[in-house]
Amino acid sequence: MLKVGIPRALSYYRYFPFFKTLLEGLGTEVVLSRPTGKRLLEDGVRHCVDDICVPVKLFYGHVLELKDRVDRLFITRLVSVEKSDSDTYTCPKLIGLPDMIRSSVEGLPPVIEFVIDVQNRSLRSSTRRLGEALNASPSLIKKAFSRSLDVQARYDEKLLGGLTPEDAMEAVFSGNGSSDGVPAGSGDGPTPDLNIALIGHEYLLHDHFISHNLPGRLSRLGCDVEYITQVPPDVIESELARYPGISWSYEKELLGAASHFLHREDIDGVMLVVCFACGPDSIVGEIIEREVRTESSPPLTTLVLDEHTGQAGVATRVEAFVDLIRRSRGKP
């Protein structure tokens, strides 16, 4: 069976159930790269341009980890990840990612490029091209496509219900594979007394190596974590109407979710997690701090992560944030 490798990075966190169902439906075997580790990150950093954000470096690492054990490499070109009336894009680095990988990684297996441009309804056409590349019949493509949309819809529902991508995938695929890694937020901590909203890109928040298991850390400190993925798209859309438009599709979610959480009474604190050298976030973080936050908003902190961030640094800042919230409410 043809082995197709999917890097466990970037679009994996949002679309993996769709990719997996689709590729398996088209008669291929899906191979996933190992969870991020030290070696993998170092390899990525070595092969990647120096001054780029860590998610792209991680993507390189995952590609390098996969390339010698698969027949095809599945790379997504994320052009836009949300439906909108106006033009939206992701960051230029994500749009140009397949080009970067092709130019700078040697010994790649043949690359299958999958374009995700949600606003231009590219899913169907990308699926058709993918099916043709794999010599699948039109009826098989159609069947696989509709099944993958179903699986993806179930997955999105689980995310909306508050599961992490990992748990949601496990629930969707009912325990067959793809569940390795540290489970986040499993209740071994004290009874939660604080509600902390975590906003940031899912490929950063849920990569436990690079985020130093931030969600788990928060729950051990007695916090209930609300994820950005729990904010329904229509809420984000209505929140966004309060601000002048922006055109980055990932950041629209950030801005909408930040506005939602910063205006909610039952949220005790908001953590904005960004990676160093992230282009759009440098602007949107500033917009959130200056345009969204008000006097009555819950405390907001920004946590900047990169490949050099030490675990102790993250731990100290998270603890300090939580302690300060507790102190300010007189809950020692």
Add this chain to the structure above:
Amino acid sequence: MKVSFPHMGNAYIALSALLSNLGAEVIVPPRPTRKTIEMGALHAPEFVCLPFKVNLGDNFQALSMGADTLAMVSGTWACRFGYYGRVQHQILRDAGYEFDSILLGRDGVGAVYNKFADTVDGNLALGWLRAYRSFGAKARAVDALESKAREIRPFERDAGATTAALSNSLSLVHDSGSVKATGSALDHGLELMDAVDVERKDEPLHIAVLGEIYAVLEPALNFDIERRLGDMGVMAHPVMTVYKWLFRPLKTDPSILFEERRARKVTRPYIAYVLGGEEHQTIAGTIDAARKGYDGVIHVFPFTCMPESVCRAILPQIEREYDIPVLNLCLDEHASPTGVETRLEAFTDLLRQRRRKKPRKPA
């Protein structure tokens, strides 16, 4: 109305002409220095690109010089530049300044057009026409002078003579009033440049300078790379010029539009999608440099620039395919002139050695 705008190379000459013909008093902040950059970096988001910090510093200086209106272009693009005006003006307001914003692109053409109804002398439409003509004349004059300086600098007998003549000529153009006066200022300026004493030397090295547009055009950011190269006896060929940058969005000059389209076409095999920056100029410019027989390419871009980071990953492939050396200069507020100088010297030494082994093919 005392209006100001951030610097970008010598664009201030044409932009001042535009605004002063509309009856506004133009406040031109001093050319950006390290101090400007520090001031901007202090208030800007930590890892925003360097042009943001320089522009913000310019705005701080303009406001302290009494400006009451700040102009900036704005748009919702994939590149951060579209958000500069919005975020910078908010930062300045939070810092306690009060001023009026002109965000060209977001405010709409009509709003910007009518903004000058009270200040303009006489009819508004005629004022805009006059402003546009003066703007175009000065932009072209600056362009002519800059390219003249580029041609003679590697051959000058007295070090610095060209730079001095250029700066005198530019102030002649800047001070000229009517379109006719701009024309004679340009003629006078060109005479000044012709008076620079030159000597015949061997064929100089030819290096294309390309990358992120502000990094290519703003001497404060790139440590005046064009002059530095010229002083080293190297002929610099910037791919972008202030004139092209000013006139590209106006879509009035067919040759610029044609060049844009061609660059996009050449870039497509390497970057299949439009990234929203200058990536096509970078990729196509490097290929063109190889085809024209230049000795090398210098790729300058600000740290964390998104489209140019993609180019940075792709350029090594073009370097191999077209056999042209590329020097990548990634600059931020911590870059030092000595560091840049050293790298330029090493690069040009390398190119000279290469030339000895492999004589330059005729262009």
